[in-house]
Amino acid sequence: MTTATSPRALDHPARDEITLEGVLHALSDAVRLSIVRELAREGEPLSCSHFDLPVTKSTTTHHFRVLREAGVVHQGYRGTAKLNGLREDDLNALFPGLLDAVLAAVDAQELRRSATGTASG
Template identity: 75%
Template sequence: MTAADPRALEHPTRGEIRLEAVLHALSDPVRLRIVRELADTGSELSCSHFDLPVTKSTTTHHFRVLRESGVIQQGYRGTAKMSDLRRADLDALFPGLLDGVLTAATAQDARVAS
């Protein structure tokens, strides 16, 4: 947090993002669901947009794991906490990883549904 903005959230720089942290963040079904929605939308969404099957405190935890691993960027717009996928950073560091995970998640959904 900075003196200029006490609500500023800490994020890793591109150079600090680690593959194992990203993979850990994407390994949870709830976090993967958040990432899929952000990827599908292609723009930032407020945390209240997500209808997740967990408590508010658990939702907060999942967003924190995604932010601290470098998967998402978060910031306040007025009173809303907005989240955005760090696609450019992830694609630059780990080419094809995000697209591969999202494609695999979609294929898994189709397999499970049938």
């Protein structure tokens, strides 16, 4: 794990420390999956405040921490904003096709739900 060197630096797992179980756990929650979808769609780091999530601020912080500790996102500060970027290169190197497959499955699920009028979640 890369160790934080300043109070504002955050710990992230090195590429070789990222596990399939950790990534799958991080992606198994609907809120975290929506964060990953948004990061993939935008293709650039986004601040935490960019996301309109149906949870409290403290719960949002928890979800970002789970994604960071699993190696799914990288978080860093730019000024006072905490930016979140998808670790696409690391995930694709370790688990080729996994991220694309998960995102395609979520998109397909969303289409099914839209067609049947079922709420997402």
